[in-house]
Amino acid sequence: MRNLAVEHRRWKKPPAIKRAWLRWTLIVGAAVYLSLALGTTHVNWARVWEGLPRGIQFITAFLPPDFTSRWTEIVEGIAETLWMTVAATVVGIALSVPVGIGAARNIAPLPVYYFCRSILAVSRSFQEIILAIFFVKLFGFGPFAGFVTLSFATIGFYGKLLAEDIEDMDVSQAEAVRATGAGWLQWLNYGVQPQVMPRMIGLGLYRLDINFRESAVVGIVGGGGIGATLNTSFDRYEFDSAAAIILIIIAIVMAVEYSSGYLRRWVQ
Amino acid sequence: MMSDAIVTPKKVWQRRDRKTQLAVWLAWLFGTAVFVYCFQLISERTIWAFVLDAPAQAADLGSRMVPPAWGYIHYLWWPIWDTLNIATLGTIISIVIAVPIAYCAARNTTPSVAFVRPVALFIIVASRSINSLIWALMLVTIVGPGVFAGIIAIGLRSIGFVAKLLYEAIEEIDESQVEAVRSTGASAAQTTVYGIVPQVMPAFAGISVFRWDINIRESTVLGLVGAGGIGLELNAAITQLYWTQVSLMLLVIIATVILSEWVSAKVRHAII
Amino acid sequence: MLRIKGLTKRYRTGDLALKSIDIDVPDGQVMALIGPSGAGKSTVIRCINRLVEPTAGTITLNDTEIVGLSSGNLRRMRRRMGMIFQEYALVERLSVMENVLSGRLGYVGFWQSWARKFPQSDIDEAFRLLARVGLDHMADKRADELSGGQRQRVGICRALIQNPELLLVDEPTASLDPKTSRQIMRLIKELCGERKLAAIINIHDVMLAQMFAERIVGLKLGEIVYDGPPDKLTPAVLTQIYGEEDWASTIRKADDDAEPVDDIAPVMPSIERDRLAGLT
Numbered sequence: 001m002r003n004l005a006v007e008h009r010r011w012k013k014p015p016a017i018k019r020a021w022l023r024w025t026l027i028v029g030a031a032v033y034l035s036l037a038l039g040t041t042h043v044n045w046a047r048v049w050e051g052l053p054r055g056i057q058f059i060t061a062f063l064p065p066d067f068t069s070r071w072t073e074i075v076e077g078i079a080e081t082l083w084m085t086v087a088a089t090v091v092g093i094a095l096s097v098p099v100g101i102g103a104a105r106n107i108a109p110l111p112v113y114y115f116c117r118s119i120l121a122v123s124r125s126f127q128e129i130i131l132a133i134f135f136v137k138l139f140g141f142g143p144f145a146g147f148v149t150l151s152f153a154t155i156g157f158y159g160k161l162l163a164e165d166i167e168d169m170d171v172s173q174a175e176a177v178r179a180t181g182a183g184w185l186q187w188l189n190y191g192v193q194p195q196v197m198p199r200m201i202g203l204g205l206y207r208l209d210i211n212f213r214e215s216a217v218v219g220i221v222g223g224g225g226i227g228a229t230l231n232t233s234f235d236r237y238e239f240d241s242a243a244a245i246i247l248i249i250i251a252i253v254m255a256v257e258y259s260s261g262y263l264r265r266w267v268q
Numbered sequence: 269m270m271s272d273a274i275v276t277p278k279k280v281w282q283r284r285d286r287k288t289q290l291a292v293w294l295a296w297l298f299g300t301a302v303f304v305y306c307f308q309l310i311s312e313r314t315i316w317a318f319v320l321d322a323p324a325q326a327a328d329l330g331s332r333m334v335p336p337a338w339g340y341i342h343y344l345w346w347p348i349w350d351t352l353n354i355a356t357l358g359t360i361i362s363i364v365i366a367v368p369i370a371y372c373a374a375r376n377t378t379p380s381v382a383f384v385r386p387v388a389l390f391i392i393v394a395s396r397s398i399n400s401l402i403w404a405l406m407l408v409t410i411v412g413p414g415v416f417a418g419i420i421a422i423g424l425r426s427i428g429f430v431a432k433l434l435y436e437a438i439e440e441i442d443e444s445q446v447e448a449v450r451s452t453g454a455s456a457a458q459t460t461v462y463g464i465v466p467q468v469m470p471a472f473a474g475i476s477v478f479r480w481d482i483n484i485r486e487s488t489v490l491g492l493v494g495a496g497g498i499g500l501e502l503n504a505a506i507t508q509l510y511w512t513q514v515s516l517m518l519l520v521i522i523a524t525v526i527l528s529e530w531v532s533a534k535v536r537h538a539i540i
Numbered sequence: 541m542l543r544i545k546g547l548t549k550r551y552r553t554g555d556l557a558l559k560s561i562d563i564d565v566p567d568g569q570v571m572a573l574i575g576p577s578g579a580g581k582s583t584v585i586r587c588i589n590r591l592v593e594p595t596a597g598t599i600t601l602n603d604t605e606i607v608g609l610s611s612g613n614l615r616r617m618r619r620r621m622g623m624i625f626q627e628y629a630l631v632e633r634l635s636v637m638e639n640v641l642s643g644r645l646g647y648v649g650f651w652q653s654w655a656r657k658f659p660q661s662d663i664d665e666a667f668r669l670l671a672r673v674g675l676d677h678m679a680d681k682r683a684d685e686l687s688g689g690q691r692q693r694v695g696i697c698r699a700l701i702q703n704p705e706l707l708l709v710d711e712p713t714a715s716l717d718p719k720t721s722r723q724i725m726r727l728i729k730e731l732c733g734e735r736k737l738a739a740i741i742n743i744h745d746v747m748l749a750q751m752f753a754e755r756i757v758g759l760k761l762g763e764i765v766y767d768g769p770p771d772k773l774t775p776a777v778l779t780q781i782y783g784e785e786d787w788a789s790t791i792r793k794a795d796d797d798a799e800p801v802d803d804i805a806p807v808m809p810s811i812e813r814d815r816l817a818g819l820t
Contacts, residue, residue, distance in 0.1 A: 448631075448695075449642055450618075451708075452623075452644075452646055452698070453618035454615070454645035455615060455650060457650045462645060466632075466633040467631070467632070467633060470633070
C-alpha cells in the first residue's frame with residue numbers, strides 16, 4: 001500500500017514566495033497598481049501622432065549630422081564641459097575625503113558621524129539638476145555653478161562609498177598599527193589608507209566618467225557646458241546640429257569610459 | 269666611535285625606487301597642472317562678485333523658503349503619482365527591451381559575435397551616454413510635453429544600464445551548468461531556461477530594482493523640460509518665485525527618494 | 541556498444557588533443573580512462589556527446605553514427621547518453637527535483653518544460669532514483685544547499701533519468717573527499733551493474749580506477765598507451781603514462797580514509813556585491 005502511494009507522488013515546482021498571503025498580495029497589488037497607472041496616464045495620442053514626422057525628421061538628421069554650422073559653439077561647449085568635469089572631480093574628491101572619514105561609524109565620534117552622514121544624505125537625495133538650479137541662482141549663469149554642482153554631487157557619491165569601505169576594512173590590520181603607538185593621522189596613513197586606496201582610485205576614475213555625463217546636462221538649466229548648446233539647438237529645431245552634439249557626447253563618453261577603465265586596470 | 273665605524277655603509281630605505289618615484293611625481297605634477305588650468309578657465313568666465321555675494325544670497329533665499337507652504341501639499345499628490353508612474357512604467361519598458369539586447373550582447377549567448385553583438389553594444393552605449401534629461405528634451409519636441417515623453421525618456425535611458433549589467437552577469441555564469449543541461453539533449457531554448465535563466469535571475473532582479481530606485485530620482489527632474497511629474501510644478505514655482513512651495517517640494521522629493529531607496533534596499537536584500 | 545574509430549581532435553589554437561584514438565566499449569562495461577592532465581581524457585568524453593566537435597574519426601553508439609548528426613538528431617542522440625560532471629554542474633539555483641527532471645528535457649517540449657509540467661511517469665522515476673541514492677526527502681531543497689557528495693548523487697540521478705545507453709563520467713570525484721569519493725564510485729558501479737549500462741569514467745585517481753573499473757585505458761598526450769584489466773597496471777605501465785615516480789605505494793591499497801568534509805558555505809563573490817551596488 002505504502003509503496004503504491006510513493007509510486008505516484010505528485011510534484012509541483014514550489015512557489016518562489018512561500019507565504020501564500022504575501023504572494024497573492026504582491027500579485028494583486030501589482031495588477032491593481034499597473035491598471036491604475038496605465039489608466040491615469042494621460043497620453044495625447046493626437047499630439048504624438050502629429051509629432052511622428054518630426055521624430056522621423058530628427059532621425060534622418062543623423063544622416064548626416066551637421067557639425068559645421070554651429071562648430072564654434074560646439075567646441076566651446078565641449079571644452080567648458082571638460083573643464084567642469086576635471087575641476088569638479090578633483091575638488092569633490094578632495095572634499096569628500098574628510099567627510100567620508102567622518103561618516104565612517106568605526107572611526108568617527110557620534111556627533112561628527114551624524115553631521116557627515118547628513119551632508120551625504122542631502123547631496124545624494126537631490127538630482128544634480130535640482131542642485132544646479134539653486135547654484136545657478138546663487139552664483140549666476142556659467143560654468144562655475146556647474147562646477148559647484150558636480151563637486152557637491154561628487155561628495156555624496158564618493159564620501160558614502162569611502163565611508164562604507166572604511167567600515168568594511170580589516171580591523172586587525174588597523175589595530176596592529178595603533179598598537180605601535182602611532183598617532184591618529186599616522187594611524188590613518190598606515191592602518192586605513194592602504195586598505196581602501198586601490199578601490200577608491202578606481203571609484204575616482206569612475207566618478208570622472210559620471211561627472212562628464214552629468215555635466216552635459218547641467219547646461220540645460222544654465223550651468224554652462226555643452227548642455228546649453230544642445231538645448232538651444234532643440235529650441236530652434238536644428239535637429240542636425242543636435243544630432244552632431246549627441247554623437248560627440250556619445251564619442252566622448254565612450255572615450256572617457258574606455259580610458260578610465262584602462263587607467264583603473266593600470267593603477268590596480 | 270667603534271659603532272660608528274662598523275655601520276658605515278648605511279642602507280638607505282626608500283618606499284619606491286627612483287623611477288617609480290619620478291613617475292608618481294610627474295603624475296602629480298601633471299594632474300595639478302591640468303586642474304589649475306581648468307580652474308583658471310572656469311574662473312575667467314565667472315563673475316566673482318556674484319560668487320562672493322552668494323552667501324548673502326543663500327541666506328536670503330533660505331529665509332524666504334521657511335516655513336514650507338504645507339497647505340500646498342494637496343496640489344502635489346497628483347504630480348507625485350505621475351512621477352512614480354514615469355519611473356515605474358519607464359523601468360518596465362526598459363526591462364522588456366533590455367533583456368533581448370543583453371542576450372544578444374553577451375559573448376556566450378549572442379547569435380553572432382561578428383554582426384549582432386556590435387549592434388547590441390552600440391545600442392547600450394548610445395542609451396547610456398545620453399542623460400534621461402536629454403532624452404526628455406528630444407522627446408518633448410517630438411511627442412509633445414507630458415507624462416508620456418517622460419516614460420519613454422526614462423525607458424530609453426534605462427535600456428543601456430539594465431542591458432549592460434545584465435549582459436555582464438550573463439557572461440559571468442558558470443558554463444559547466446549550461447553544458448550539463450545541453451548534454452541531456454535539451455534544445456537551445458530549454459538550455460537557456462534551465463541553464464542560464466536561473467543563474468542570472470538574482471542579478472536581474474537586483475538590477476531592475478536598483479534601476480527603478482535611480483529612475484525615481486531622475487523622474488523628479490524631467491518636468492523641468494516639460495516631461496511631466498513633480499519637476500513641472502517645481503519649475504513653475506521657481507520661475508514664479510514661490511519659494512515656500514519650492515521648499516515643500518524639495519522635502520517631498522527627499523521623502524520620495526529616501527522611501528524608494530529603502531524599498532529597493534529591502535527588495536535587493538531579500539533577493540540575495 | 542560504443543565504437544570509437546580514429547578519433548582526432550585539433551583545437552582552434554592548433555593543439556592536437558587526440559591523435560586517432562580507437563576504443564570499443566561493450567554493453568555493461570565500466571571503463572576507466574586515466575592519464576595526466578592535458579592527456580585528452582576530457583576531450584574524448586566531450587567528443588562522444590559532441591559538446592566538443594571531433595576533427596576526424598567516427599563514433600557509433602549501437603549502430604548510430606554520432607559524428608555529423610544534424611542538430612535535431614544530435615539532441616535525440618544526447619538523450620541516449622547520460623553525463624556526470626566534475627564539479628557536479630548542477631544548476632545551483634534550481635531545486636533538486638528540477639535538476640533531476642532536467643535530465644528529461646530532451647523528451648518534453650519547450651512550453652511543457654518551461655511550465656515544469658513533466659509527465660507523471662517522469663516524476664515517479666525521479667522520486668524512485670532520488671530514493672535509490674537516499675535523497676528523496678530533499679526533493680524541494682535548492683541544489684546549492686547540498687553537500688558535495690549529495691550534489692554528485694543528484695548529478696547521477698540527472699544522468700540516469702535520461703534512461704541512457706551509455707554513461708559519460710568526467711572526473712566524478714575530483715571535488716570530493718576520499719570517503720565520499722569511494723561512495724560515489726561504488727554507487728556508479730552498482731547502478732551500472734543494475735542497468736547493464738556501459739560507462740566511461742575519466743579519473744585521475746589511479747587507486748579508485750583500479751578498485752571500481754573492469755577495464756582501464758591509459759592516455760598520454762592524446763594517444764592510448766595502455767588498454768587492459770586493472771590488475772595488469774604495473775609500475776612500469778604507470779611510468780609510461782605519467783612519467784617517473786615511485787608507484788609502488790599507489791598500487792598498494794591505502795585504507796586511511798579521511799573524515800568527510802561535507803559542508804560548503806555559499807559565498808557571494810564581491811563582484812556580485814559591486815554589481816548590485818551598480819559600480820561595475
